[in-house]
Amino acid sequence: MSGALKGVLSETAKFNALAVLKFGCFLHVMHEYVLEVTMCVGPSMLPTFNASGDIVLLERFSPRMAKLQRGDIVVARSPTNAKQTVCKRIKAMEGDEVTVNNLFKDKMIQVPKGFLWLEGDNPNNSTDSRHYGPIPTALVTGRVFAKVWPPTEMCWVEQLALKKKKK
Numbered sequence: 001m002s003g004a005l006k007g008v009l010s011e012t013a014k015f016n017a018l019a020v021l022k023f024g025c026f027l028h029v030m031h032e033y034v035l036e037v038t039m040c041v042g043p044s045m046l047p048t049f050n051a052s053g054d055i056v057l058l059e060r061f062s063p064r065m066a067k068l069q070r071g072d073i074v075v076a077r078s079p080t081n082a083k084q085t086v087c088k089r090i091k092a093m094e095g096d097e098v099t100v101n102n103l104f105k106d107k108m109i110q111v112p113k114g115f116l117w118l119e120g121d122n123p124n125n126s127t128d129s130r131h132y133g134p135i136p137t138a139l140v141t142g143r144v145f146a147k148v149w150p151p152t153e154m155c156w157v158e159q160l161a162l163k164k165k166k167k
Contacts, residue, residue, distance in 0.1 A: 033060055036142055038075060040087035044120030044128065048073070049087070055149035056087075056157075058142030068093070068116070068137070073144040073157055076118065079135045080127075087144065088128050092117035094137075100130055109134070116140065 041053035049056070058075050062068050070090050078084040092098045094113045099106050111117050115134035120126025129135065145157050 033064075035059055036075075037148070038085075038142075040075075040144070042087075044122050044126035045073070045087055045089075046122040046125070048089075048121045049147070050150075050153075054147050054153070056144045057146040057148055058144045060142045062143040063137065063140040066137075068140065068143060070096075074116075074118070074140045075142050075144060076135060076139040077141065079132050079139060085141065086118070086128070088118035088120050088126070090116055091119045091129070092134075098129075114138075 036058050037055060038058060039053050039055050040049045041051070043051040062072070063074070068074065068090060070093060072090045073087065074090060075085050075087050078086050092111050094111050094115055096111050096117065098109050098111060098117050100109055109117075111134045114137055116137055117129045117134050119128045119130065123130075146155070147157065148154055
């Protein structure tokens with residue numbers, strides 16, 4: 001192999017390695033700070049999401065910019081197991097009062113500053129703030145804005161809320 005060809009191949013390999021590194025960095029930044037593709041699995045969000053699992057898109061701007069609202073569906077680190085995430089709807093925000101049904105009497109809880117009250121759409125089969133209380137807003141990793149799988153159910157989350165109200 002000639003020296004010129006070795007030089008060209010060496011430069012090509014360096015260029016390709018640099019391109020792969022840049023692309024990897026780009027994907028990391030997109031995943032951590034902009035957009036994530038994740039799966040919501042389990043019965044707690046029925047009928048909004050299927051128990052067998054739906055693939056959703058979540059954006060990471062809203063939690064960082066304090067733009068979350070009541071009714072938003074969010075993904076958060078589980079307050080009971082840091083290795084897991086939960087997909088729930090924001091029912092109340094800091095300063096709001098929530099009524100929790102107890103076996104003996106209803107209890108009023110005020111959501112503290114910097115906390116959220118999360119509940120699943122399927123109250124009979126959801127472990128949520130009714131069990132573990134309000135969660136720190138810092139545990140929220142993103143706001144779900146679109147359902148992308150299964151393809152026959154692909155839509156914006158706002159459309160899911162409208163469909164649910166019609167039923």
